[in-house]
Every structure is written in C-alpha cells, then in structure tokens.
Amino acid sequence: MQHPQSCTDSSRLHRIAVLALEHMLPMEVGMPFLVFGAPQLRYEVLLCGRTPGPIETDHGWPILAPHGLDALVTADTVIVPAFRGFLDDVPDDALAALRLAHRNGARIASICTGAFALAAAGLLDGRRATTHWQYTDELARRHPTVEVDPGVLYVDAGDVVTSAGVASGIDLCLHLLRRDRGAAAANKIASGIVAAPYREGGQAQFIRRPSAPPRPGGLGATQDWALRRLDQPLTVTDLADHARLPLRTFERRFTAETGSTPIRWLNAARIDRARELLETTDVSIEHVGRLCGLGTPANFRQHFRRATGTTPREYRRAFAAA
Incomplete structure (x- = not known):
C-alpha cells in the first residue's frame, strides 16, 4: 500500500542513494535519476560508490560517483542496479552498508541482478523477490530462504522492492514514485520519458511476441x-x-x-x-x-x-x- 508520510512531510527532500558497484550497467544506474530527478518531485538523488571516485562500468568506461557508503546509510531509499559481478562475492563493506541503511529505516530496492546484492546482505530472507528471468533459478539456488518469483516485473514487499531485468527497472521506479507522490505525478513523468504509465508488478516479465507483425x-x-x-x-x-x-x-x-x-x-x-x-x-x-x-x-x-x-x-x- 501507499506510504502517506512520504507525501505529507514537505520539510525535507527524500534522499535516494543509488549504489554503483564495480562493472555496473550504466543504463540501469541512470533510471532513478531519470524518474526521480525533476525538482518538483522533491527528491535528492545521489550516486554512491564504495568510495567516492570513478567506477568502471560494464562497457569499459568509468562513471564518477561523488559519494561513498556514508551517504548511503543515511538515505531514505537505496536502489542497487545490476552489476556484472553479481555471481561473485559482493564486497563486505557494501553489504554492511545495505544492512545498516535498512536498520536505519531505508526502503531498499534492486533493479535486475542487483537482487543478488540484497540477497547476500540477508535482506530477502523469508521474502518474495524477483530478478532477471535468466537468473531466477540461480538466485533461488544460492539463497533457498528467498521466495523467488520468476514471472513478474517487480515485487513490492514494503520496505524491500525488487525488479526483473533492465527495462522493468523503470517500472519499479515509477511504482515507487506512485507510492510516494501518487498516480498523477508518476503518469506525468512516464509521459515525459515515453514509458508505459502503469504496468502492474504481476505482469509477465518475459513476453513472447507474436511472430506476425502487428x-x-x-x-x-x-x-x-x-x-x-x-x-x-x-x-x-x-x-x-x-x-x-x-x-x-x-x-x-x-x-x-x-503479458497481462x-x-x-x-x-x-x-x-x-x-x-x-x-x-x-x-x-x-x-x-x-x-x-x-x-x-x-x-x-x-x-x-x-x-x-x-x-x-x-x-x-x-x-x-x-x-
């Protein structure tokens, strides 16, 4: 359900920390800035690395993160986009920061294979979650206490939200915006970025297109x-x-x-x-x-x-x- 306090407290900006791990996917890192970046929405969106400085992307060129993990642990929302090394060990300091942010009351979200970082931090234990359809079996195998749903766009478990692959990250961000600021604000942003205004989380993430052209x-x-x-x-x-x-x-x-x-x-x-x-x-x-x-x-x-x-x-x- 919605969280009215997100809408009624106008005394401060809602801080969103985007955690960029090594070899992250730049498209997914940019999605939260695209959706939440308009000044009238009253968000402060920060790009965080494990330390401030350049971080290598999956495409071989770096992105500069102005902030480190200290900014992440005080955020209201933390979003973890996909990164290439999700099948390797996630750095301990990043996992500790995610756990601390959650204990501090932050809403934690992942886009695509960012769910593996949330699972490694223990934030998905006993919860329903999803990730890219190609890796749902691997997530379930590595983390048997997680209820992995392979067929949906995103799963909202309240203070932990996970999305499927790539473009469904936009659906997740619009869903969070709808929770915080309402449908009118989310639909206006969706129109501006030429995205579907509303795709419910239960829609299928892997859509088989008809062979004949429309x-x-x-x-x-x-x-x-x-x-x-x-x-x-x-x-x-x-x-x-x-x-x-x-x-x-x-x-x-x-x-x-x-898919519906x-x-x-x-x-x-x-x-x-x-x-x-x-x-x-x-x-x-x-x-x-x-x-x-x-x-x-x-x-x-x-x-x-x-x-x-x-x-x-x-x-x-x-x-x-x-």
Missing part, C-alpha cells in the same frame, strides 16, 4: 480506444469486437503482447484512472467510481482496496495535498 488498427489501437472509454461498461468481448478478432484469438494475442490478460489490464487501467481523479479533482468518490467504470460505491471501494490496500477516501486524504 497490423494497423491492432491491439495498441484497441487499448487506446478502451482507455478513452473507461467510464463505460466495457467487456473483453467489446475489446475483441473492436480489434475485429474472435474472442479466444484476441485473448491469446493480448496476453502474448502485453485483457480483464486484468482493464481493471488496472480503471484503478489507475481512479487514483489520478482522487488526487487531482474534488469530484465525489461515488462519481469517481462511475467515471472509472467501477460501478456502485461499494463495488468501487472493494476493487480499490484490493488494488491499493486502502480506501478511496483515505487515498484522497493522503495524496490530494501532493
């Missing part, structure tokens, strides 16, 4: 069509009719292309729209439910609580000020 007016057009009509009682049959496909064919193609079933995608889109309306308008909660196609107030509350862990009224109270 036709003009195919499933992407159907998704856009549905998003403009969330206030209507859409069914999967309606979506299949718009795509001009038999129902079973449409369901197979939709799941293959998006049509009904699950449609429900997630309705909830995301509801969150944005609760944050940015003073429309009554009953009317928000109707605008999102979630029916009666009781039905809306039930779906919203199941998806977010809180009620629409509590969500609005926490995020409207932000």
